[in-house]
Amino acid sequence: MDTDKTVILVYVPLDQFxxxxxxxxxxxxxxxxxxxxxxxxxxxxxxxxIEICLxxxxxxxxAKMPKLGWFQCWGAGVDGLVANPELKDKPVKITNTxxxxxxxxxEHIFAMILAFGRKFKNVFAAQKEHEWLDLEAPVIAGKTxxxxxxxxxxxxxxxxALGFGMKVIGLRRHxxxxxxxxxxxxxxxxxxxxxxxxxxxxxxxxxxxxxNLISKKELSLMKRSAIYVNVGRGATTxxxxxxxxxxxxxxxxxxxxxxxxxxxxxxxxxxDMDNVIITPHCAGSRPDYSSMAMEITLENFGRxxxxxxxxxxxxxxxxx
Numbered sequence: 001m002d003t004d005k006t007v008i009l010v011y012v013p014l015d016q017f018x019x020x021x022x023x024x025x026x027x028x029x030x031x032x033x034x035x036x037x038x039x040x041x042x043x044x045x046x047x048x049x050i051e052i053c054l055x056x057x058x059x060x061x062x063a064k065m066p067k068l069g070w071f072q073c074w075g076a077g078v079d080g081l082v083a084n085p086e087l088k089d090k091p092v093k094i095t096n097t098x099x100x101x102x103x104x105x106x107e108h109i110f111a112m113i114l115a116f117g118r119k120f121k122n123v124f125a126a127q128k129e130h131e132w133l134d135l136e137a138p139v140i141a142g143k144t145x146x147x148x149x150x151x152x153x154x155x156x157x158x159x160x161a162l163g164f165g166m167k168v169i170g171l172r173r174h175x176x177x178x179x180x181x182x183x184x185x186x187x188x189x190x191x192x193x194x195x196x197x198x199x200x201x202x203x204x205x206x207x208x209x210x211x212n213l214i215s216k217k218e219l220s221l222m223k224r225s226a227i228y229v230n231v232g233r234g235a236t237t238x239x240x241x242x243x244x245x246x247x248x249x250x251x252x253x254x255x256x257x258x259x260x261x262x263x264x265x266x267x268x269x270x271x272d273m274d275n276v277i278i279t280p281h282c283a284g285s286r287p288d289y290s291s292m293a294m295e296i297t298l299e300n301f302g303r304x305x306x307x308x309x310x311x312x313x314x315x316x317x318x319x320x
Contacts (some may be wrong), residue, residue, distance in 0.1 A: 006044045006067060009037040009056030012074060016290040018170060026295075028301035052304070054297055059084050072302055074293045076101050076284065077233055079206045082320050094314040095300055099152060101112040101284045105231055106156045107315040108283035109201060110164075112229060113140065113256035116277055141165035145265045145284075146197035148213075149232060150184060157201060158182050169193055194221040206233035207319035214238065218247040227253045233281045243269045246276060257283040279296040 008029055014036060025034065032295035035046050043050075043061060050065045054072040055183055062071055073096045081087055084251075087094070115121070118137045126133045143311045145161045147154045150170030160170040160183055185193060187260060190213075194200065200222060206208045214228070222228070227252055239260050245251050253275040259268075261262025262281055270276050300310045314320060 003049070003139055004047070005031065005033040006051035007049040008032050008034045009043065009050045009053040009055075010034060011038055011043075011053060011057055012036075012290070013038065018294065021291070021294050022127075024298055025301075028298055028305070031307055040299070050190050059087075062092065063087050063090055064085075064258040065092075070095070070300075070310070072300055073097065074290075074297075078314050079233060079235075079320065081314075081316060082206060082208060082211075090317045093304075093310055094316060095296075095310050095312045096183070096314060097293045097296050098312045100289065101294070102156045103152050104286045105153050105203070106160050108257060108279070109157055109229055109231055110160055110183050110256075112257070112277050112279065113199065113227065116227065116253055116255055121277070140199075143167070143198035144196055145199045145201060148169065148187075148190070148200065148202045151203070153203050157203070166199075169196070180309065182224065189238060190218070191221055194218060195223065195309055197226060199222065199227050202232045202236060204232040204236050205320040206235045209319075210236045212236070212238045216241040216244070219250055221249045222251050224252065226251045227255065229255045231257045233261065239268070239270070244272075246270075246273055253277075257281055 010025070032051065033220050035042070037043060040058065040061070043058065045063055047061065049067060051067050052072070053062065053065070053068060054074065056074050057080070060083070061066060062080075063084055063086045067090070070093045073094060076096050076098050078094060078096055092179065117140060119135050122135065123133060141164055144167045147157055147170045150158070150172040154170055154172075158170060161168045168181070169185060171185055171187050171193070173187045175184060175186055202214065204213065210233070213236050219241055228242070237260070242254060246254055247269070254270070255277045256270070257279045258281050259270070259278075264270065264278060270278060296312065303310050
């Protein structure tokens with residue numbers, strides 16, 4: 001062990017590396033020692049020498065790495081900043097893989113919307129019983145979609161919604177640009193716009209500001225026919241209030257890829273509700289995810305080595 005070398009910690013299962021990825025990472029390392037492990041005891045041996053960390057964590061150890069200069073998160077969400085606020089005052093740069101989730105998340109959103117509206121849960125159950133159902137299903141054309149978190153994914157989702165003949169309203173914290181087809185409003189218009197929406201699509205990151213953003217008050221403002229879709233972060237929603245709203249008929253349904261606790265506990269009432277679809281936080285997955293994440297990582301390695309600005313750098317104070 002060369003204790004003079006700084007270390008690159010690769011906190012990603014080895015089987016998620018594509019062919020040639022390790023060789024390309026070796027070249028980008030410029031002589032730094034690469035440690036590929038998710039074992040915490042092994043990480044502790046190198047914690048004083050880790051300069052770069054890449055992968056999905058370990059968030060709780062990052063602030064304990066005195067030489068850490070850069071963390072390349074392989075996810076889009078950086079929820080660990082909320083749980084580990086001390087990182088905000090550290091000089092470490094944090095980047096994510098924003099941009100590689102756009103297509104699959106949009107497809108997942110509409111897969112859930114269409115499956116719910118076309119009553120596929122009933123159809124699939126009937127298929128097993130060899131039963132031919134007589135069903136009537138609504139159309140989404142002409143309906144209004146309110147997108148919370150109108151960033152890259154939100155814009156792609158809006159394009160798809162327009163293709164289905166929907167009206168789209170996007171909410172974002174900082175207004176920029178405009179479109180003749182899409183109404184974009186500031187985030188503080190949430191309460192005013194919720195009563196207009198047939199579909200409320202949550203693509204928000206989890207920050208202190210978005211914690212329980214959708215709660216009893218917000219749910220009460222929605223149409224009784226409204227469908228709530230969450231592919232952002234579970235903790236942006238008060239799940240108790242959501243379950244109550246679904247049970248009482250305050251809203252018509254919920255389509256959830258994320259929950260506050262994951263996996264969703266077995267005793268959650270959401271599991272057994274007919275007006276809920278739950279998927280296991282898989283909306284962002286795709287077969288080539290790791291290779292796409294590696295491309296961003298290697299681009300940032302070059303920039304980091306040259307002392308240039310990194311792409312997808314997180315505003316640690318804002319949390320995204």
